Amino acid sequence: VLFYLVCLRLLDGRKTAAMLAALFFAVHPLRVESVAWASERKGLLSGFFAMAAALAHLHGRSRTALAAFAPSLAAKASSLSLPLVLPILEIHSPGRRPTRRAWLALAPFFALSAAALGAAVLAGRAYGTIVDLEIYGVARRANHILYGLLFYPVKTLWPGNLSPFYPEPSWFGGWSWQTLACLGVLAACVAALWRARRTHPAVVSAFVVYAVMALPTAGFMHQGQFHAACDRYSYLPCLGFAVLFGAALGRSRRGALVAAAVLAALGVASWRQCAIWRDSRSLWSAASVRAPGLLALGEHGAALIAAGETRDGIALLQKTIEDPAAPSTVYVNLGVALQKGGQEASARLVWRRGLAVAPSAELSALLGSSQAKNDITTATGLLYSALLVEPGNPFAPLQLRQH
Numbered sequence: 001v002l003f004y005l006v007c008l009r010l011l012d013g014r015k016t017a018a019m020l021a022a023l024f025f026a027v028h029p030l031r032v033e034s035v036a037w038a039s040e041r042k043g044l045l046s047g048f049f050a051m052a053a054a055l056a057h058l059h060g061r062s063r064t065a066l067a068a069f070a071p072s073l074a075a076k077a078s079s080l081s082l083p084l085v086l087p088i089l090e091i092h093s094p095g096r097r098p099t100r101r102a103w104l105a106l107a108p109f110f111a112l113s114a115a116a117l118g119a120a121v122l123a124g125r126a127y128g129t130i131v132d133l134e135i136y137g138v139a140r141r142a143n144h145i146l147y148g149l150l151f152y153p154v155k156t157l158w159p160g161n162l163s164p165f166y167p168e169p170s171w172f173g174g175w176s177w178q179t180l181a182c183l184g185v186l187a188a189c190v191a192a193l194w195r196a197r198r199t200h201p202a203v204v205s206a207f208v209v210y211a212v213m214a215l216p217t218a219g220f221m222h223q224g225q226f227h228a229a230c231d232r233y234s235y236l237p238c239l240g241f242a243v244l245f246g247a248a249l250g251r252s253r254r255g256a257l258v259a260a261a262v263l264a265a266l267g268v269a270s271w272r273q274c275a276i277w278r279d280s281r282s283l284w285s286a287a288s289v290r291a292p293g294l295l296a297l298g299e300h301g302a303a304l305i306a307a308g309e310t311r312d313g314i315a316l317l318q319k320t321i322e323d324p325a326a327p328s329t330v331y332v333n334l335g336v337a338l339q340k341g342g343q344e345a346s347a348r349l350v351w352r353r354g355l356a357v358a359p360s361a362e363l364s365a366l367l368g369s370s371q372a373k374n375d376i377t378t379a380t381g382l383l384y385s386a387l388l389v390e391p392g393n394p395f396a397p398l399q400l401r402q403h
Contacts, residue, residue, distance in 0.1 A: 002051035007243055009058045010092050014250060020259045021246025025239060027267040029159040030152070033231040036277035037164075040232050046076035047235055053079075057086050058093050062105045069109055073116040078236055080117055081212045083109035088205050139179075143172045144228070146182035148218040149211065151229040156241050159266070162273055164283055166228040167293030202247065206240030213237035281307050294323055298330035305337045313337060321350070328360035335366060 004022035011017045025031070034040050034047075049072035056065035065086075072079045083106050090102065147169075155162070171178040193204045214237040217230075249255035249262075276286040284300035287293075297320045304313030317334035320326050331354025339347035348367065355363045 002048065002055060003239065003242075006051060006055050006058065006089075007246060009055070010089065010243060011247055011250070016256060017246040017250025019246070020250045020256070020263070021242045023263050024245040024259075024266070025242040027263055027270050028156070028238075028242075029162055029266065029269045029273045030155055030231050030234045030238065032162070032270055032273040032277070033164060034235045036274055037232070042076040043078060043232055043235055046072045046078050048072075049075065050079040050082055050236060053082065054086065054089060058089060066108050066112070069112060073112060077116050077120045078217065078233075080113050080216050083113055084212045085209050088209055092202060092205060139174050140172050143179055143182070144168075145215070145218040146179065146186060147172075148229050148233075149214060150182060150185060152214065152234045152238055153207075153210070153241070155231075155234070156238055159269060161290040162231055163287045163291035163296075164231075164276075165287050165293065165296055166230070166291045167295060168226050168228045172228070203244060206244050209240040210237045213239075279303075279307075294320055294326045294330065298327065298333060301330070302333040302337075305333070310337065310341065314341075321353070324357055326358065328354055328358040328363055330354075331358060332360075332362050332366065 001022075003025055004018050007018035007021040008015065011021070034043050049068045053065040053068035053072060056062075056068060069079070069082060072082070086106060086109070087103070169178070189207075193207055197204050214233065217233045245259070245262075249259035276282050280299070280303035284296055284303050287296035288300045297316060301313045301316035301320060304310075304316065306313075314334065314337050317330055317337065320330050321334060331350055335347040335350040335354070338344075338350060351363050351367050354360075355367065
């Protein structure tokens with residue numbers, strides 16, 4: 001609803017065009033991950049307040065916009081680039097043009113963004129979620145950025161084979177012909193947009209907004225798993241494409257009919273995409289087919305075990321760790337499954353192997369907790385034996401406790 005009101009302002013009050021734009025945003029399959037995944041509720045909250053801030057700014061209520069922007073950043077830092085987007089929105093809002101006073105009014109927004117960025121970096125450093133440059137090098141980050149900037153517009157046009165996890169292609173590790181190809185495509189797109197800046201300024205603005213909003217999550221500061229892209233990262237950056245959809249097809253009845261057909265197809269695709277989020281088994285089963293990778297296979301195996309299909313799950317996990325690049329989570333899941341099956345020695349062997357090839361704090365903790373469990377079992381047995389063999393010796397428990 002907030003986005004509809006923003007579109008209504010940008011599209012000069014054309015209700016049909018604004019409604020088509022809002023529906024395109026709402027029913028597109030790229031939105032499914034943000035809505036279906038409970039952990040991404042923070043993204044929805046951040047998007048809600050970011051749209052509220054944009055709407056308030058378009059209506060000239062700077063203080064209200066600033067008051068909405070603050071909780072948007074507090075929910076998630078995905079709206080960091082909003083201060084750069086607001087002047088672009090003003091250019092296309094009827095009756096508003098950015099002035100020097102308007103630019104000065106954006107200073108508090110930039111200050112909030114800088115503070116939020118600093119807090120995010122400090123938190124990432126403190127908790128070890130930000131990957132250092134030595135591990136995630138310049139070439140890898142550059143490939144991630146180039147690939148990511150192309151990924152979301154393509155998936156917006158053709159949202160096929162959407163997955164909860166997209167593993168990094170092998171060429172991400174260095175400079176290759178794929179890097180040059182991505183760079184060439186981006187250069188061609190920039191050149192085409194530059195030529196269209198006078199005839200189609202709204203199209204240029206939509207892509208500029210996309211690039212500005214997408215860059216913070218494109219790979220400059222990598223966090224968490226080594227993924228190539230994430231559907232949830234398109235939530236705010238691709239809003240401009242929805243505006244273009246409504247503006248292009250909301251001018252005539254024929255265009256509205258075409259838009260209705262497209263929206264119906266997108267709705268069906270979203271309905272099917274929602275089905276894979278029913279449980280972990282369906283989720284990772286789909287991921288291992290649509291975007292196969294070691295993480296998806298490992299999570300699929302863990303989901304099978306959780307669903308009671310222990311033999312199939314263990315077999316899949318054992319097949320996955322045959323690859324030396326298997327992530328630590330695969331070793332964790334396989335060891336836990338073996339431990340629950342009473343194979344303590346095999347579990348510890350798997351964890352030690354994982355600690356050697358894919359070290360993690362979780363594997364270290366599991367090895368420590370497993371050893372502690374063995375120590376407790378041994379101590380309990382010794383105490384029981386001492387009390388049973390020497391029931392008249394009052395010092396046995398004390399001696400064992402000291403030992």
